[in-house]
Amino acid sequence: MAARTDRDFISIHPITTGAPPYTGSISWMTSATQASKASWRASHTKQVLEVMRLFQVPLALSGLKTDLHAKQWRLVHKSTPMEGGKEFTYSEEVLTVPDYSKGLAGLVWRNFYGPPFVRMFGERLDSLPPECRQPLGEELVLVQPYELPTEAGTETGIARERELISLLGPECFYDHAHHTLPTRRPVLDSLGQPLH
Template sequence: MPKQNLETQIHLPPDIPSSAGARELLSLLFNEFQWFAPSRYGDADLSEPVPSGKSMLDVLMAYYEEHGHLCVAARTDQDYLWLFPCESGPEPYHGSIIWVTSAAATKKAAWRAAHTRQVLDLMHLVQSPLALSTLEEDFKRKTQRLVPEGIGLKRIPTVRDYSEGLPGLVWRNFYGPPFVRMFGQRLEALPTGCHTPLGDDIVLVQPYELPTEAGTEAGMARERELISLLGPECFYDHEHHTLPSRRPILDALGQAIH
């Protein structure tokens, strides 16, 4: 079986983290959480080597300050991080922190517990309204679809960003205040073990124990069950290709770290 990657997306509010905020974020990820040992950085080509020692953050921050985004990777492409804040424009909710690592790590209960704590800490730090984590191929199934173009096909998004609602349920769904308000009491109707309050303002909804269950018959049946309880109108309809008719109210959404 080919190696499977886990992707965690922490969506940002419509604001750009300052240099101080971005430095605090990177220090947390690489020094405290130790997601991976940074080896290369830059844009998608990752052509620049990361120096070791105290100068690491200085070098990464210099690139972020010049370009407004940053990609960092380990020695292999299995582990990498995107810090991609949204820029000013007509679509203000595209910014995100994306971490990709091996899905094999999720087999360990200690790793899963640490993942929950770390995502929660990051959501509070950047005031994220939504974080999602699942297999890369599961994200592709739920966030993209193929449509005819000329003699071929092109990929288009199902929902462009969280202002248009949710693309579906994935392995881990961390719902911040706008989504907790949107679902309301329906969260309490979820089966035992699928609904975990993480403090006063964030709720974790997890249909199954491991991300490798995504895309299986049992996993998809569980997703449909939970979607029926939360409200199908809150999710993209993949059968009819229609956007969610119920969406979060984002008026009170916080700002990114400064």
């Protein structure tokens, strides 16, 4: 429960059934208007890097909730036979990519890549336009297709995402047109950590 004026929320979603590398997620939600301030974007970068280091995760994504959802989930229509020869038809949302060990669902506003993804992309990261790539030290790179999260889903934003995906390698990303998993994936150890 939150007050009507509350705008910042943090939620932690542990996964208790399953095995590494994916053991849950941390979500921080705020108003997209905050991102219009350059000082906020700079602080956001520092905060995300601190969380990545603290939890030793190789990937963090920031974007509009609707854009993240559209890339990470898809609606699948299913049917189950019933008595009398009829079928029960229903729809279910399923993950496009179960976890980052299986590759990437797409590009969003801000994509923070740690060592396994930097190694996976290799020199292709250098082919990105300089305004879309920001090295952050310690084998960390921020890939940002557009300046503001509100550009996601626009014609220009979608075109820029496609351009960057073609430069990074489409095989590293989920194919939304054909619903196929990436064929190129990061190399992780059994705990989901980068191999050194």
